[in-house]
Amino acid sequence: MLAAIINVGTELTSGDTLNINSQTLSRRLFDLGIEVKFHISVEDNKDLLKELIEDSKKKVDIIIFTGGLGPTDDDFTKEIVAEVNHKDLIYDQKIMDSIERFFANRGTKPSPNNKKQAYIIEDSIVLKNDLGTAPGYFLENDGIKYILLPGPPGEMLNLFKKEVVPLIDSEEKIYKKMIKTIGIGESLLEEGIKDLIREENGVYIATYSKLGEVRVKLISKEEDKLNNIYEKIYQRYSEYIYTLSYDNIEESIYKNLKQNKMKIAFCESCTGGLIASTLVALEGASEVFDRSIVTYSNRAKVEELNVSEDSLKKYGAVSEEVAREMAEGLYNRGSIDIAISVTGIAGPDGTEEKPVGLVYIGLKTKDGVIIKKNNFVGRRKTIQERTAKEAFNMVRKYLSEKNIYSIEL
């Protein structure tokens, strides 16, 4: 079954409100084995909405609408769907009663406008909304299912789960896997699995990149075939894979550190605390993390980490040597297993010798120090985010080399 989602509301097309309903619905539909072909957000405009429904009808089997079911003049999704399907709107006293009860419970009365909400689409199933005054609708006509849901995300999802799922749930089971990698480019990885993509035979394979990562998504109706493709990809690229779950790199690192009962600390210059706060954004961070330090100025590097004035003068703050001394200084403060140091040029000003994006990351453990020189591309914020990701990736590599990193945690 193929679906389209139409979100109605000028607050979406003006950019005042971020459309999150389309993502929520896409995920829920995917889990039911229904493929979403496209989303449309449309301004409050009767003619345009009508045209877009007419266009969409030709392309999918299910159209899910959100928004435009309220009591005001701007709300007309129900009216237009009825019109496109040559259905009448019929007054329903029972719905009017429930609207009156809804307001009574809040100690107020419905406005005259609310009467509009008591009209239902002829031949439709009314979907009861516990959380608001606008009911939803399910209409099947000319082989197409029309599902109308209210716009507020909480009401929308509640109605979808309770009322819509039982009406559209198909029997067919869908299997999926997500493979997340760091350290290999998208085009290279795609090149390397082109034979599998071409073969295809019932497994949908898609790669996409996201801020320094490349992900491979596998979807199939046949579990064996999916596992077979997955095994092949794993054999070719295991060294780049950091998880098979929906976790981020920091979540994977967190779980692995916890599993190994290891503590980590950071001394950050150009990232200003981003790496520490990324870890502390996770619940239970205290299991692997105790403290951290931001040494932005040279003086702070000397005073907090015992970096030598000489090295700063001779090599500059952004150098392999200073990254090393920072990591060692932090490690020597004691009671941690992994010390990460970061020093780099986040921009906007760099030099020819030390351009924007030049970042040294140090990793100090009982086994010694590793320094990685990076040349990141992008704006200040992107460089900082890439640095954080690479720092976590260095931890992954270190744990992998010691055979204590699991991608299945």
Next chain:
Amino acid sequence: MLAAIINVGTELTSGDTLNINSQTLSRRLFDLGIEVKFHISVEDNKDLLKELIEDSKKKVDIIIFTGGLGPTDDDFTKEIVAEVNHKDLIYDQKIMDSIERFFANRGTKPSPNNKKQAYIIEDSIVLKNDLGTAPGYFLENDGIKYILLPGPPGEMLNLFKKEVVPLIDSEEKIYKKMIKTIGIGESLLEEGIKDLIREENGVYIATYSKLGEVRVKLISKEEDKLNNIYEKIYQRYSEYIYTLSYDNIEESIYKNLKQNKMKIAFCESCTGGLIASTLVALEGASEVFDRSIVTYSNRAKVEELNVSEDSLKKYGAVSEEVAREMAEGLYNRGSIDIAISVTGIAGPDGTEEKPVGLVYIGLKTKDGVIIKKNNFVGRRKTIQERTAKEAFNMVRKYLSEKNIYSIEL
């Protein structure tokens, strides 16, 4: 001028990635006086994309695309736009050279796939992308403007601002003002300016709230009318306004600290470095910031900030007393004007006495210590972000009381 936005990518229709580009573009277009009629997100599907372009062409004057400009087989936005307009794709050696330079800077080489990106749409203007390998395109054909931008939000916005705005900026001057407030709720503020909204007369007034802030947007074709409305709002709510620009609270604080030649430092517990990194995300942070510290465990609070073991035992780490001692300990390390401390329960586990969302923020200056107790609502990440915002807001209030805060910087 009427516009449509088409975002291409299965990661959007599958729900894996939230579509934020359509909101960003809608706002930017709105500011240029261009009305966005609808957004479409479409899966990677050549025929469907073609049909949707054909449908959209009939409805608007400008179609802006994001995504599908990369090197892989899934990327074909450029090819389809060329096809719909009966244009050829032409190989451009200069673009290939710049792609090679891009990879050389990172110490790697383009894959054979990258060659695809060196083909440009006949008769189009190529929009140079400083941040990635995929250039954008501007094509005008049959009275319709087609603008193709890369999918990664940073690259997309950079190209839009630098390359697209000069090409589509309309002659008609639109005046606008953004008023950003912290500390007052949206419905209260809206209630308080209802008379102005009703009056209207050529000034569009919209309020919206965003993570602890309420913003009022004013747009008009007549400067005088807009200024008149603005003056009235300012007179009523000046104590809550932190800026009249597009700056965030951290940018406003940064500019004010710099103006006053003041240095700030943070000691963060439940925010784990988020406040420091929010400041360091800004260019030139070193003018107001030198170092910072994350003291997540009790031991770290004692060792790094001289918090007394007694207070930790007697009041607990999340208490007014510990917030005070943290701020004082940090301030006493010397050479800063403002020391901010944070200690709180970010969740998921709280107690009845100390629930999730309880956060103490301390502000220590030469004038003494101020402690604010907050009860934030939301998930862990939301609580951390709200805390960061409130910390900056406390700095604003302190500077305001000393009459050295400017909302016009």
